[in-house]
Amino acid sequence: MATVLNPPIENRHLDLDMPLLLDGGQMLPCARIAYETCGTLNAAKDNAILICHALTGDQHVVSNHPKTGKPGWWVRMVGPGKPIDTDRFFVICANVIGSCMGSTGPASNDPEGQPWGMRFPVITIRDMVRGHIAVLDSLGIDSLHALVGGSMGGMQALSLAANFPERTRAVLVLASTARHSAQNIAFHEVGRQAIMADPEWRDGNYYEAKASGGKGPEKGLSVARMAAHITYLSEAGLTEKFGRRLQNREEKTFGFDADFQIESYLRYQGLSFTDRFDANSYLYITRAMDYFDLAEEHGGMLANAFAKSKARYCLVSFDTDWLYPTAESRNVVHALNAVGLPVSFVELSAPFGHDSFLLDVPALDRVVQGFIG
């Protein structure tokens, strides 16, 4: 067969015909999972790779983002001839439930046709994984060739590997953790409080106002994004990129304008984020991450989480990532070692902080390609 030059990219969705039973004890009726696929599933259905996206990510791993028009968020890693080679593998990326890019979340309508808002049930990382499993079931994929995720995507990957051990043969976790630390929770709480302090948030019922041309909690969401964005970068990276340089001016204004480039940059990051993300989704997804503690789910011993796994694992951390520092990856590695699973681990050197897994780090490409095989 000739080489497929342009592996087909499809944006699809799955409507669950059964309510999704959630960790919080509630049911999510009529859940929809939006997902993207790239490449071709072979007849044996054994060449699938599931990619799990991060907090504000989405299923558009290779296709252009429908709202921003920007290229898919991981085109540098996924595509024909790339480390995750879509000429060989069938790549799937599903929008997590609770999000706002096509899967059911607080901005979606409930069965009565009203936006869920804060009536949307609180979800967990494992609930997101249940959505992914439903997608795999619908595609007839019993076992993944590999499961890949960075940051919150790595949490989903670990959760899936622990809770559905028969569903994957390899697990690649980048810049992630098996539990949220107090510091992680603290930063998320700042973001949530910023959203909820915005008067336009209206206890989460802002969808009607927005639909009729009014405002939602964009200011609060923007501040949340600004605070979070700092945690994704490194101090050295910020200093190199911005230092104390002033923004389009020769002198300080002795006012509260964005005098510094870093202020201007953060304001832009915050503002542009509000064009593509729902504030309530931000509340729900950060909550899911804060609740994540894989050991706690398994009797307090992280090693127990992987007792039934037969997969091989690879964990990668970055030396400038202070959000999920190397010690968090090592913690997982030690647990995997304790149950005798084949595991690789490397701390790569990269200047970009937590975001390194998304950026140009050639050493990461080699590790990903080598591990995926």
Add this chain to the structure above:
Amino acid sequence: MNAAMKSGLRPDLAIIAENVAAGSSVLDVGCGDGTLMQALRDGSGCATRGMEIDALNVGACVAKGLSVIQGDADTDLSFYPDNSVDYAILSQTLQTTMRPDQVLEELLRIGRKAFVSFPNFAHWRVRTSLLWNGRMPVTRLLPIAWYETPNIHHLTVNDFRALLQERGITVEGRWFLSGDTQCSAAAANFRAEHAVFLLSRAG
């Protein structure tokens, strides 16, 4: 000399590769770019895992499909369960550790047997270099000057034997290398550039 040697393995690694039982499980501590692990996996059907301190080397190992953890023999061996592999291997690394004695104990806790190879500081060339020049020797096997060498705990064959005796560790096999060929155990402390020991805790 034999298959492993012909495959281009470093001589001490070739000896280890020949003497690891086929199909056994192996932890290679300080596995470098994974050459030995690859030979054991592909040549002897071993289940291999490795530990390596250098990130580039770990990347090279992962690219070969090997399971390797970035870690430090001095601090990270404690995370491996007791008797979790048939062989723990430490080649050319003992002399670079902070506490070689503790690393040795860890190897024999994790592995039912352990291979340890090291350059012999009592080799006659090292001795003459020190004797005639009065300076820390820079030789073929110890090519780096004292101030930047990773070899912080030089040892001799006799030093190692004494440590084994003191700790009640059994020698199951030993091989000595002069140049790249094996030499006899007679006067090994003087004649061997390099030693390979197979050790166990068995009575």
